[in-house]
Amino acid sequence: MDPQTPATRALALRELLNTYGHQYYVLDAPSVPDAEYDRLFRELQLLEAAHPELLTTDSPTQRVGGKPLDVFTSVRHAIPMLSIRSETDTTASGAEHFDERIRKELGLDISDELVEYVAELKFDGLAMSLRYEDHVLVQAATRGDGEWGEDVTQNIRTIGQIPLRLPADAPKLLEVRGEVYMARADFEALNDRQRTRIAAGEKNEKTFVNPRNAAAGAVRQLDSTIAAQRPLSFFAYGLGDITPQSEGGIVFSSHFDFLLQLKKWGFPVAKQTQCVKGAAGLVQFHQAIAQERDGLPFDIDGVVYKVNSLEAQQRLGFVTREPRWAVAHKYPAQEELTTVQAIEVQVGRTGKLTPVAKLAPVFVGGVTVTNATLHNEDEARRKDVRVGDTVIVRRAGDVIPEVVSVVFEKRMQDAQLFTMPSHCPVCSSLAVREEGEADYRCTGGLFCSAQRKQAVLHFAHRRAVEIEDLGDKLVEQLVDAGIVNTLPDLYKLGLTALSQLDRMAEKSAANVLAGIEKSKSTTLPKFLFGLGIRHVGEATAKELSRHFGTLDAIMDATLDQLLQVSDVGPTVAQSIRTFFDQAHNREVVEQLKACGVHWKEGVASAGASLPLTGQTFVLTGTLQTMGRDEAQAKLEMLGAKVSGSVSKKTHAVVAGAEAGSKLEKAQSLGVTVLDESAFQELLASHASYLN
Numbered sequence: 001m002d003p004q005t006p007a008t009r010a011l012a013l014r015e016l017l018n019t020y021g022h023q024y025y026v027l028d029a030p031s032v033p034d035a036e037y038d039r040l041f042r043e044l045q046l047l048e049a050a051h052p053e054l055l056t057t058d059s060p061t062q063r064v065g066g067k068p069l070d071v072f073t074s075v076r077h078a079i080p081m082l083s084i085r086s087e088t089d090t091t092a093s094g095a096e097h098f099d100e101r102i103r104k105e106l107g108l109d110i111s112d113e114l115v116e117y118v119a120e121l122k123f124d125g126l127a128m129s130l131r132y133e134d135h136v137l138v139q140a141a142t143r144g145d146g147e148w149g150e151d152v153t154q155n156i157r158t159i160g161q162i163p164l165r166l167p168a169d170a171p172k173l174l175e176v177r178g179e180v181y182m183a184r185a186d187f188e189a190l191n192d193r194q195r196t197r198i199a200a201g202e203k204n205e206k207t208f209v210n211p212r213n214a215a216a217g218a219v220r221q222l223d224s225t226i227a228a229q230r231p232l233s234f235f236a237y238g239l240g241d242i243t244p245q246s247e248g249g250i251v252f253s254s255h256f257d258f259l260l261q262l263k264k265w266g267f268p269v270a271k272q273t274q275c276v277k278g279a280a281g282l283v284q285f286h287q288a289i290a291q292e293r294d295g296l297p298f299d300i301d302g303v304v305y306k307v308n309s310l311e312a313q314q315r316l317g318f319v320t321r322e323p324r325w326a327v328a329h330k331y332p333a334q335e336e337l338t339t340v341q342a343i344e345v346q347v348g349r350t351g352k353l354t355p356v357a358k359l360a361p362v363f364v365g366g367v368t369v370t371n372a373t374l375h376n377e378d379e380a381r382r383k384d385v386r387v388g389d390t391v392i393v394r395r396a397g398d399v400i401p402e403v404v405s406v407v408f409e410k411r412m413q414d415a416q417l418f419t420m421p422s423h424c425p426v427c428s429s430l431a432v433r434e435e436g437e438a439d440y441r442c443t444g445g446l447f448c449s450a451q452r453k454q455a456v457l458h459f460a461h462r463r464a465v466e467i468e469d470l471g472d473k474l475v476e477q478l479v480d481a482g483i484v485n486t487l488p489d490l491y492k493l494g495l496t497a498l499s500q501l502d503r504m505a506e507k508s509a510a511n512v513l514a515g516i517e518k519s520k521s522t523t524l525p526k527f528l529f530g531l532g533i534r535h536v537g538e539a540t541a542k543e544l545s546r547h548f549g550t551l552d553a554i555m556d557a558t559l560d561q562l563l564q565v566s567d568v569g570p571t572v573a574q575s576i577r578t579f580f581d582q583a584h585n586r587e588v589v590e591q592l593k594a595c596g597v598h599w600k601e602g603v604a605s606a607g608a609s610l611p612l613t614g615q616t617f618v619l620t621g622t623l624q625t626m627g628r629d630e631a632q633a634k635l636e637m638l639g640a641k642v643s644g645s646v647s648k649k650t651h652a653v654v655a656g657a658e659a660g661s662k663l664e665k666a667q668s669l670g671v672t673v674l675d676e677s678a679f680q681e682l683l684a685s686h687a688s689y690l691n
């Protein structure tokens with residue numbers, strides 16, 4: 001490496017960070033892992049601290065975020081939107097360092113009492129400032145550079161969780177700060193819809209890399225009707241401007257009190273938010289959230305600690321744009337560098353060939369990753385991943401690990417371009433890519449054992465007919481041994497055949513059989529989804545069942561009739577028709593029924609409406625008499641839609657034991673709330689539709 005003077009190094013770092021920062025903040029297309037960016041950033045901060053003469057106004061250390069894009073109106077924040085210092089030590093002792101610093105700054109010694117903190121999640125979304133004047137939301141602005149943001153009010157108004165009007169006891173002027181984000185399930189569903197659109201040939205549609213990018217894209221959407229279709233969520237965590245005390249405004253004594261008040265005014269505050277004491281309290285929180293992290297319904301990249309007392313916060317003050325009273329304590333990076341050892345092609349349920357990068361094992365976000373999907377030929381080409389390459393892998397939550405990008409500087413000269421095979425790697429049938437399709441498919445159909453295995457696993461999935469204990473290792477053996485060739489074969493399995501398999505004691509064989517027996521009693525949507533018809537996901541299966549009521553009606557529906565179903569377009573309709581036009585598929589259905597697989601057929605809702613058609617329900621809390629899935633299934637049989645969030649349009653909220661924020665939200669919006677017995681009464685009054 002060239003010997004560098006501090007001046008040339010600072011210049012190089014600034015340029016690098018500006019480029020990376022622009023890609024990350026403005027273009028939403030990061031090219032390096034966050035951890036690498038943070039490292040370079042720290043290096044520059046240290047360099048500038050040691051050589052103050054090198055500090056320039058254009059240094060990335062001197063600004064909070066990226067410049068706003070030109071397309072939205074710029075608005076000046078009444079109170080700047082600050083950034084948080086990141087604790088560099090990602091182990092639990094990072095929390096102790098913060099507490100030590102705070103105690104020192106506040107002049108406390110060992111005999112003094114513990115400092116009270118609010119411990120929060122560090123949401124991985126976009127910071128937003130919501131301005132309410134005379135109790136009405138008048139402006140929503142992004143952080144931008146901290147001083148100037150973008151006015152995205154139209155888009156933010158579409159977020160059901162954000163109150164448009166505040167109760168009368170709220171101050172006349174209030175700015176609430178928080179994070180706009182996309183829940184993982186919403187992100188998956190959005191990408192599913194995007195894939196359907198792409199399959200239907202819609203131009204300019206794309207899938208999103210992660211929930212944060214999807215949320216950023218939605219917030220920056222110029223057309224707010226499109227933004228409205230992107231399911232965003234919000235958590236409040238801070239205060240901006242507020243009516244001053246001199247004008248009769250409220251004064252809070254602690255951050256926690258403020259958050260409690262926000263909750264009362266209708267803002268979502270994460271339920272994990274906790275008031276804790278001293279370093280031990282912070283460490284405990286840090287560890288508890290590390291455990292909970294993967295199971296959270298949204299992405300976080302760490303936790304945030306804030307001194308609770310607002311008076312102490314004032315005394316602590318700020319260093320440049322970062323308050324001394326808060327710190328972000330991140331978890332180890334979810335992105336890491338590793339090398340590609342091979343690229344394998346896997347065969348899916350519908351014969352889809354997926355290139356998968358086999359990686360040198362790397363520890364990312366708490367697990368060791370050895371595989372990352374490359375999705376399809378175009379994606380593999382776009383990223384240009386080759387064997388031997390050094391790549392950035394990312395893992396977010398439960399999402400399958402992904403190759404974010406290749407570090408081209410490290411590529412070997414002789415690295416070979418990846419090409420898709422012309423034949424199926426499992427059954428050697430021809431692989432074809434049809435026009436307008438992104439995927440190559442094996443043409444072997446159920447001749448291909450890989451497809452048979454996947455078809456069985458899909459049918460047995462929890463969201464399909466649900467066969468407990470029928471895992472992939474077992475299915476692999478059953479198919480490879482030729483014991484299970486079609487779905488009905490599952491119902492012909494006996495104890496002797498099963499217990500002869502590898503690692504299958506009689507006890508576990510009996511469990512599998514019990515699971516198979518139990519799966520016979522199912523619902524029409526689950527069965528339909530389980531058949532694995534291309535383009536028929538869970539939601540479409542539900543819509544079809546609701547619309548037609550019976551399987552026979554669906555099997556015999558014409559293209560035109562199928563197109564009447566909401567969510568069903570030409571591609572989906574054709575796929576359903578093609579599936580049921582094949583005699584062997586009808587045969588499978590008949591045989592499954594003959595084996596005892598059954599469900600309650602409903603009443604067609606097309607034309608004639610069901611008792612709850614057009615009504616949206618929300619389930620919250622724990623019901624004593626039935627599980628949530630069952631409650632949802634019953635409501636759907638009555639024609640209702642079941643949604644995850646409460647809005648003014650919600651018809652009723654069914655609140656079981658320990659109902660939380662959704663119940664509060666319903667009450668604040670004046671939405672009908674049914675307790676368990678009222679819900680039972682409602683079901684009883686429509687019993688004829690449920691039997």
Ligand code: IVH
Binds near residue numbers: 120
């Ligand atoms: S407080 C006092 N609290 O982190 C500092 N920020 O660098 C004001 N963030 O982009 C922010 N979760 O969007 C705060 N619980 C939380 C947060 C949080 C995520 C984000 C915020 C900003 C960045 C701060």
